[in-house]
Amino acid sequence: MSRRRTLWFWIFVGPFAAGLALFTYVxxxxxxxxxxxxxxxxxxxxxxxxxxxxxxxxSDDAFLASLRTFLLFTAFIVPATYVxxxxxxxxxxxxxRARAFFRSVFFLPAxxxxxxxxxxxxxxxxxxxxxxxxxxxxxxxxxxPVAWLSTTDxxxxxxxxxxxxxxxxxxxxxxxxxxxxQRINPVxxxxxxxxxxxxxxxxxxxxxxxxxxxxxxxxxxxxxxxAFQAFDxxxxxxxxxxxxxxxxxxxxxxxxxxxxxxxQNLGLGSAGAVILALIIAVVTVGQARWFxxxxxxxxx
Amino acid sequence: xxxxxxxxxxxGVIAGGGLLTACGSNTGRGDGGxxxxxxxxxxxQYGETGTQQAVNRYAAAYKKAHVTxxxxxxxxxxQTAAALLTDSGPDVFEVxxxxxxxxxxxQVVDLTDLLDGVKDDFNPAVLTPKTYEGKIWGIPQTIDMQxxxxxxxxLKDAGLEPPDTLDALVDAAHKLTTKKVKGLxxxxxxxxxxxxxxPLYAAGLQLVTDDGKPGxxxxxxxxxxxxxxxxxxxxxxxLGAPADWADPSAFLQGLTAMQWTGLWALxxxxxxxxxxxxxxxxxxxxxxxxxSVPVGAYGAAVSARSRNKEAAKEYVKWLWVEQxxxxxxxxxxYGFHIPARISLxxxxxxxxxxxxxxxxxxxxxxxxxxxxxxxxAAQTAYQDALSRIIKDGANPDDELKTVLRKVSAELARVQxxxx
Numbered sequence: 001m002s003r004r005r006t007l008w009f010w011i012f013v014g015p016f017a018a019g020l021a022l023f024t025y026v027x028x029x030x031x032x033x034x035x036x037x038x039x040x041x042x043x044x045x046x047x048x049x050x051x052x053x054x055x056x057x058x059s060d061d062a063f064l065a066s067l068r069t070f071l072l073f074t075a076f077i078v079p080a081t082y083v084x085x086x087x088x089x090x091x092x093x094x095x096x097r098a099r100a101f102f103r104s105v106f107f108l109p110a111x112x113x114x115x116x117x118x119x120x121x122x123x124x125x126x127x128x129x130x131x132x133x134x135x136x137x138x139x140x141x142x143x144x145p146v147a148w149l150s151t152t153d154x155x156x157x158x159x160x161x162x163x164x165x166x167x168x169x170x171x172x173x174x175x176x177x178x179x180x181x182q183r184i185n186p187v188x189x190x191x192x193x194x195x196x197x198x199x200x201x202x203x204x205x206x207x208x209x210x211x212x213x214x215x216x217x218x219x220x221x222x223x224x225x226x227a228f229q230a231f232d233x234x235x236x237x238x239x240x241x242x243x244x245x246x247x248x249x250x251x252x253x254x255x256x257x258x259x260x261x262x263x264q265n266l267g268l269g270s271a272g273a274v275i276l277a278l279i280i281a282v283v284t285v286g287q288a289r290w291f292x293x294x295x296x297x298x299x300x
Numbered sequence: 301x302x303x304x305x306x307x308x309x310x311x312g313v314i315a316g317g318g319l320l321t322a323c324g325s326n327t328g329r330g331d332g333g334x335x336x337x338x339x340x341x342x343x344x345q346y347g348e349t350g351t352q353q354a355v356n357r358y359a360a361a362y363k364k365a366h367v368t369x370x371x372x373x374x375x376x377x378x379q380t381a382a383a384l385l386t387d388s389g390p391d392v393f394e395v396x397x398x399x400x401x402x403x404x405x406x407q408v409v410d411l412t413d414l415l416d417g418v419k420d421d422f423n424p425a426v427l428t429p430k431t432y433e434g435k436i437w438g439i440p441q442t443i444d445m446q447x448x449x450x451x452x453x454x455l456k457d458a459g460l461e462p463p464d465t466l467d468a469l470v471d472a473a474h475k476l477t478t479k480k481v482k483g484l485x486x487x488x489x490x491x492x493x494x495x496x497x498x499p500l501y502a503a504g505l506q507l508v509t510d511d512g513k514p515g516x517x518x519x520x521x522x523x524x525x526x527x528x529x530x531x532x533x534x535x536x537x538x539l540g541a542p543a544d545w546a547d548p549s550a551f552l553q554g555l556t557a558m559q560w561t562g563l564w565a566l567x568x569x570x571x572x573x574x575x576x577x578x579x580x581x582x583x584x585x586x587x588x589x590x591x592s593v594p595v596g597a598y599g600a601a602v603s604a605r606s607r608n609k610e611a612a613k614e615y616v617k618w619l620w621v622e623q624x625x626x627x628x629x630x631x632x633x634y635g636f637h638i639p640a641r642i643s644l645x646x647x648x649x650x651x652x653x654x655x656x657x658x659x660x661x662x663x664x665x666x667x668x669x670x671x672x673x674x675x676x677a678a679q680t681a682y683q684d685a686l687s688r689i690i691k692d693g694a695n696p697d698d699e700l701k702t703v704l705r706k707v708s709a710e711l712a713r714v715q716x717x718x719x
Contacts, residue, residue: 041405043385061702062684128488128540129555130480144479147539150488152691240544242493245691246684262377262399263676 031270039267053271062246063272066254067279073250074227076162081223082216084170089177090208103178107171114168114232121164122149122237149237157238157248164233169226173219180215184208217291224287228280231256251276336365337608339615342383342393343369344376344598347547348564348635358619358626365611367392384603391606392616394598395438400672400714403432409602409609412436414617421641425663426597429672438599439620442630442637443645445595445663446494448580449551449569450558454481462578466502466527466585473536476557482538483531485556487545490532492687494545494560495582496594496679499524501668504588507682508671512715514707522696524585525689532690563659564635570655579655581662595667597640638663673711681706 030043035053037045057063092102109117125133128147135145148156184207192207193199209216231252238245243261244253251272259269343355352371359367370390372379377396383389384407398408412435415422422440430438448469450462458476463469473483487494497507497516503524506515531537538556543549551559552572560582569577581591600620602612619626624644631639632650638660639645651660670679685699 040401041381041384041399041407062680123542126540127542129538129542132540147488150490150539150691240487240489240493241546242487242489242496243680243683245489245492245687247687247691257680260378260382261676262381262397263680264381264399264401265677 032274034267035270035274037267039265039270041264041266043266045267049267053268054275056268057271057275062249063251063254065246066249066251069248070228070230070250073161073230073248074224076158077165077227078220078223080162080166081170081173082219084166085173085219086177086212088170088174089181090204092174093178093181103175106174109167110169110172112168114164115236117164117168118233118236121160121233126160152247155247160237161233161248164237165230168233169223173223176215176219177212180212181208184211220291221284221287225280225284228276228283337611338366338368339391339606339608339612341367341369341615342380342390343371344394345371345373346635351630351634354626354630354634358623358630362615362618364618365608365615367615384605387605387607389603389605391608391612392600392602394441395601396596396598398430398437398599398601400432400675403437403672404714407604408437409604409606409613410435410437411439411602411613411616414439414613414621418621421643423597423638423640423642423645425595425667425669426640429669430597430599432672438601439616440597440599440640441620441627443595443597443640443663444562444564444637445593445659445667446560446562447593447659447662448558448560448582449548449565450578450580451551451573451576452578453576454557462580463583464580464591465583466499466524466589469583470527470530470534470536473531473558474534477534477536481554482556483536483558485538485541485545485550485559486528486531487560488540489687490537490539490690491528491560492683492690495528495686496683497668497670497674498582498592498594499528499585501592502582502589503585504590506668506671507678508673508707508711512673512711514704514711516700517704519697520586520588522700524589525686525696525700527585528686528690529693529696533693563656563663564637566636566656566659577655579658579662581666591662591666592668593662593666595663595669597669673714675710675714678707678710 034043034045036048036050038047038049038052039045088106092099092106095102126148127135128145128150129135130139130145132145132148134148138145146156148160151157188207188211189203192203197203197206229252230250234248234250234253235244235256238248239253244257255269255272255276257263258272259266341355341359343352346352352369355371356369359369380390380393380395381402384402395402395408402408415436419427419436423443426440426443427436430436430440454476455462455472458472460472460475461468463472469484476483500507500516500521503518503520505518505521509515538550538559541550541555545559545561546565548559548561548565548569550556551561552569566579581593584590584592600616602609602616606612624641627639627641628644628648631637631644632648636650636656638651639648645651645660650656682703685694685703688694689696689699
């Protein structure tokens with residue numbers, strides 16, 4: 001009997017495990033291996049260079065700048081999405097009529113591809129000429145057109161980058177918050193009312209937010225991981241045939257050009273990827289401990 | 301009907317197998333219908349209509365092998381770079397290079413003997429960057445060049461002469477800028493990408509010297525690049541246009557009075573604007589300056605991973621050395637390029653009059669090609685610095701010092717390695 005169970009276990013888990021090993025773990029280990037070699041234009045290098053790639057990457061201003069870009073982006077996008085998604089959820093949760101309609105309307109952008117949305121933002125809403133949507137609005141008020149993605153002072157490109165991601169992902173996190181809100185026992189609100197808590201800020205501060213703690217932790221974790229993986233909208237908004245500007249260049253975009261562009265420096269790129277992976281691991285573990293994720297009764 | 305678990309599993313295996321086979325990539329090798337071996341030939345996607353049909357026609361006419369053409373949209377350089385690491389890549393491919401690292405890494409085949417006897421007929425400006433240590437690694441197909449297009453009527457209305465110095469260009473761009481029309485379009489990034497080394501050559505400098513040293517360790521370099529910043533700071537540059545510099549749309553739609561774009565745009569500009577335009581090289585700057593235009597050529601190269609290297613070389617020789625009729629057709633019938641063969645360029649009637657003749661003389665007198673030693677890493681460092689100088693107003697001297705350090709390190713790296 002137990003042999004049969006083992007057999008069935010491997011039949012069901014085997015293909016997945018094989019796929020995971022072949023397409024995730026082998027490339028991962030291969031990449032770690034490459035990071036110790038001079039691997040220009042080859043994945044089977046012979047020239048061992050020790051930690052040279054790591055020292056080169058860590059003393060590369062452009063790579064360090066890309067890490068700062070990422071931090072700045074996270075500092076913007078995580079609180080902004082959190083607040084917007086929570087606000088949407090609270091509003092949708094309160095409406096009495098057409099709730100399903102509002103839920104769908106706000107969730108719908110989550111189904112749109114980052115590439116498509118980035119191109120719409122770049123070409124029609126925020127293009128730099130007078131007939132772009134944003135500039136048409138400015139023109140209506142008599143202001144001069146702004147080259148949104150090409151201006152570094154003030155850095156208008158952040159407005160474009162942050163709004164496209166907000167539009168795309170706020171709806172998804174709204175659904176998570178809605179689920180959390182609907183799990184809150186209405187008795188708590190009644191008790192709060194009896195105790196004299198004023199509806200609005202006081203109830204939100206002392207009932208809703210503490211009750212949403214578990215959801216909030218999950219949302220923040222997901223948002224940070226998503227921000228780490230930022231590539232699509234940056235690449236599609238800012239790259240052109242000749243490369244990528246030195247601003248708003250997150251680590252993945254920089255590494256893409258180092259390792260996979262014409263540069264083909266796969267060793268250096270792999271070293272960067274390993275450094276990035278270590279940072280993500282440390283941050284995620286630190287965050288989980290900080291929030292007490294996985295601790296029993298964490299949602300009180 | 302009930303399905304037993306075993307039957308379900310069997311079906312799963314069959315379906316999975318089917319999927320796996322479907323995933324087998326079409327490398328273009330196929331079984332082949334013609335005689336001889338099968339060769340796959342990659343091109344990047346050309347914008348001009350008719351080019352794809354033309355290259356298919358050339359390939360079909362080759363009798364000694366069955367050639368399948370792959371027309372690849374998207375990031376062509378990335379695609380070929382990745383494909384060259386595997387056995388399923390192309391046999392023959394066109395490349396904006398090959399790069400020095402591709403040559404040193406042994407990824408492309410030596411094609412020197414293909415040009416025996418006709419080497420002198422290939423334009424040396426574009427053949428030199430495909431030559432390393434006396435050997436030729438790519439056969440130049442056609443020459444592309446870029447230049448400055450301007451609207452004659454707009455300059456005349458503003459009382460301006462076509463600018464022949466960089467200062468005059470800055471001045472003209474400023475005077476031509478109105479609320480609706482910008483003076484100059486150098487690409488949506490403000491020029492860092494498309495200009496590259498052009499302003500340095502216009503200041504009488506170069507990217508890499510003949511003996512393999514950085515060629516811009518000179519105060520003139522910082523001065524020239526600082527003037528591009530003036531264009532940006534003076535709000536004379538068009539930025540954020542729906543189509544980038546390679547497309548003449550911004551110029552044709554009247555968004556800008558002058559635009560930097562390629563020779564390939566000439567037929568379209570001529571058709572829409574008639575006589576109301578002229579072309580210029582990038583104007584000279586400083587006492588030792590001279591006008592400059594960048595020239596470059598896609599080259600046909602043979603992959604070292606090809607299973608039919610000799611057949612592939614023979615095919616490349618047939619198409620890009622012997623078939624001069626096809627070469628002429630490819631250069632001039634669709635977009636607008638200068639044939640890489642001097643004899644063909646001299647014959648081409650289309651290149652003898654008007655703006656096209658000007659373009660040819662710019663390419664001959666003022667053309668510079670990006671040196672082979674100028675590696676992608678050097679290019680990235682320089683382009684980042686140029687972008688900061690143009691847009692952020694960063695100090696050109698400081699930025700160039702950083703670039704010099706990186707470029708020197710790159711030059712040392714590639715000169716140490718031998719193929």
